[in-house]
Amino acid sequence: MAAIAWVSPLVAQESSQQAPGNSLPKQLDLSSLPGALVEDIFVPVPSEIFGVLDKLGDPDWRGELPEEGYGTYPDRTRLALVFGLAVADGFLAVEAEDREAIKRIGREILRLATAIGIQSAVTPHVQSILEASNRADWGAILQELDRTQATVRETMEEMRDDDLARCVSIGGWLRGTQVASSLISDSYSQDKAELLSQPDIVRHFSGTILHMDPSIQENETMVVLSVGLGKIGKIMAASGDVIGADDVAEIHELCSNLLDSVRSAKPGKEKP
Amino acid sequence: MKRPPVHRRLASVLLALMIAGGGGALAILDEAHSFAMEAAARHVPKGFTVREDYWNGELKAGEKKIIRHQLFKGNEYWFWLGSSADGAWPSLSIYDLDGRPVEVERFQELHMAAARVLPPRTGSYLIMLTVDSKESEIVDWALAYGFR
Numbered sequence: 001m002a003a004i005a006w007v008s009p010l011v012a013q014e015s016s017q018q019a020p021g022n023s024l025p026k027q028l029d030l031s032s033l034p035g036a037l038v039e040d041i042f043v044p045v046p047s048e049i050f051g052v053l054d055k056l057g058d059p060d061w062r063g064e065l066p067e068e069g070y071g072t073y074p075d076r077t078r079l080a081l082v083f084g085l086a087v088a089d090g091f092l093a094v095e096a097e098d099r100e101a102i103k104r105i106g107r108e109i110l111r112l113a114t115a116i117g118i119q120s121a122v123t124p125h126v127q128s129i130l131e132a133s134n135r136a137d138w139g140a141i142l143q144e145l146d147r148t149q150a151t152v153r154e155t156m157e158e159m160r161d162d163d164l165a166r167c168v169s170i171g172g173w174l175r176g177t178q179v180a181s182s183l184i185s186d187s188y189s190q191d192k193a194e195l196l197s198q199p200d201i202v203r204h205f206s207g208t209i210l211h212m213d214p215s216i217q218e219n220e221t222m223v224v225l226s227v228g229l230g231k232i233g234k235i236m237a238a239s240g241d242v243i244g245a246d247d248v249a250e251i252h253e254l255c256s257n258l259l260d261s262v263r264s265a266k267p268g269k270e271k272p
Numbered sequence: 273m274k275r276p277p278v279h280r281r282l283a284s285v286l287l288a289l290m291i292a293g294g295g296g297a298l299a300i301l302d303e304a305h306s307f308a309m310e311a312a313a314r315h316v317p318k319g320f321t322v323r324e325d326y327w328n329g330e331l332k333a334g335e336k337k338i339i340r341h342q343l344f345k346g347n348e349y350w351f352w353l354g355s356s357a358d359g360a361w362p363s364l365s366i367y368d369l370d371g372r373p374v375e376v377e378r379f380q381e382l383h384m385a386a387a388r389v390l391p392p393r394t395g396s397y398l399i400m401l402t403v404d405s406k407e408s409e410i411v412d413w414a415l416a417y418g419f420r
Contacts, residue, residue: 019380024336024363024400028371035336035400042325044342048419052346142321150324195344200396241393 041204043169045149046091046176047142049195054095056192059183061096065089070108071263076116077219080164081262083112083152084171090129090145092179094138102133102141109148116164121155122148163212170205170225171262174255177232181252185245193243196251202233221262228258304328304414307354311384312418315350320418328414333357333405338398339415343391347419351399352386354414359407361385364415367398 025034053059070086073079086109093101106129113122125148132140149172156165177196184192209217209226216222232254235247243251305326312322327339343349353362362385366375374397375387391397403411 019361019382023334023402023404024365026373028367028373028398028400030369030371030398033338033398035338035402038327038329038337038339040327040339042323042327042341044344045323047321048344048347051419052344055346139321143324146321146324191346194394195346197394198342200340201342 080167081171088175178255303356357408357411
C-alpha cells in the first residue's frame, strides 16, 4: 500500500499534464536562426539511396558487386577507407540478395578490421551478419551493417583514432555514390539523379579532411581524395535540383578514379 | 504501445546510475534515447529502419537546437525525440532550406515527440528541437530517425 501511495501522486501528476503544444516557429528565418546548430553530422547509409533506386526502377545490383577481395594495405589510412568501402558493399550485397556475396564481404570486413586492430569490436557484428545471411534475413543484415559502422566509429574514437573513423565514412560514401551513379547512368531519370544532390555531405568530408592530423592529411591518398571530393562537390552544388546525365557520368568517373587511387598499390594520379 | 509505469522508469534510471557509477550523466542521456526508441517502436512494425546513429545532448528548458541533415526524396522518414527530464515535453519541426515546415504528421507526449517527413526534394533540411519543462531547468534530449 505504501508503494502505491508513493506512485499514485506521480501517476496522477503525469496524466493531468496537458501537452504545451509545439512552440517552434511556423516559418524559419534562415538569416536569424533561433537556436544553435548542432555540429554532429551523420552520413546517410547506402540503403537510404539504394532503397529509393529500387522504388524507381529495377537496378542491376548484382552487376555492381565486387568480383575480388579488397587486398592488403601498408597504412591504416587506406585500410580505414577500404573498410568503409567494404561495408558499403555489404549494403549492396543485401540489395542484390546475394547470400554468398554477403558472406564473402563479411569475412573481408573481419579481415580488414583485424588489420586495423578492431577485430574484437567487429567480430560479433560479422557473426550476426553471417547468421542472418543463412536465414536470408535482409533487414537484420542491414541493421547489423549500420551497427558495424557505429561500433567502428565508437571504437576508433575510444582509441583516439577519430580521423580513421572519418576515413571509414569517406570510403563508404564514395563506394555508395559510385554504385548509385553507375546505376543512374544505366537508366537515367531526373528523379534518380536528384539522389546525388549531396553537396553538404561532400562539404562535410572536405572539412573533416582539413582538420585531420597532418600525418593523415598529407597522406598521398588523402591529398588525391581531397582534390577529388572538391570536384564532386562543385558538380553537385552547381547542378542544383537537376543533375544532368553528363554530370552523373562525371560524378561516377570521379568516384571510380578516387577508389582506384585508394585501392592501387601506389596512389594513382588523378585522371583528366 | 503501453508505457511502463512511472515508478518502473524511475527505477531503471536509478539502476542505470548505479551501474554507470561515475558515468551518471551518460546514463541519463541514454534514458533520453530510450524514450526516443519508445516513440520509434510504434513505427518499426510498419517497416521503418531505425538508424543506429542518433544525436543527443543537454539544453536549457525551452532552448532550441538545430540539426542540419540530408534527406532523400522517395523515402519516408520519422524523427523521434526523447527526454527523460521531469515534466519534459519535447517538440520538433523540420524545415526546408527556404524555412518552410515540411512535416506531414506529428505527435507529442510527455517525454517524447515525433515528426514524419516526405521530403519534396533531395537535399539538406533543418530539424529544430526543443524541450519544455516547468520542473527541470536543464533537460537531456536524444533525437533518432528511421526511414522506409
